[in-house]
Amino acid sequence: MSTHQEHQGHHEHGDHAQHAAHEHGHGPGATTWKMAALATLHCLTGCAIGEVLGMVIGTALGWGNVATIALAVGLAFVFGYALTMVGVLRAGVSFKQALKVALAADTVSILVMEIVDNGVMVVVPGAMDAGLASGLFWGALAFAFVVAFLVTTPVNKWLIGKGKGHAVVHAYH
Incomplete structure (x- = not known):
């Protein structure tokens, strides 16, 4: 391949990459609030599944607040990563690579979300002690998820x- 052809090939590839980034909104500086909101909603879904399950299990077993929150946070990470991995695995990636992608895509997002929503639950008076049959518990949890989403x-x-973050996953969609 001549130098001109190599340059032209790189130029065409660059144009395609720029076009694809512009068209799909994934390029540098093209990040939209909608993209961020969708990524956060995806993260919130996994976190909510894990947290609710952890709260139900911890409460059913009569665990204290610290143990229940620890279980809920652990399950939030498990379900958050699992939701990302399902999509990446469908793209034909190995389990090990899908796990690496999920860790890169979701760790910061889940961590921020967990700190915020559990912080809200702790500061709402009586929310952690209200029990699963209480409107206070579920109302506080819903409020905590809204605050976590906004942050x-x-x-x-x-x-x-x-x-970084969910941008890592876009290569597999």
């Missing part, structure tokens, strides 16, 4: 704009 969305927007 985590700008974090995800920044991460995606830097090519």
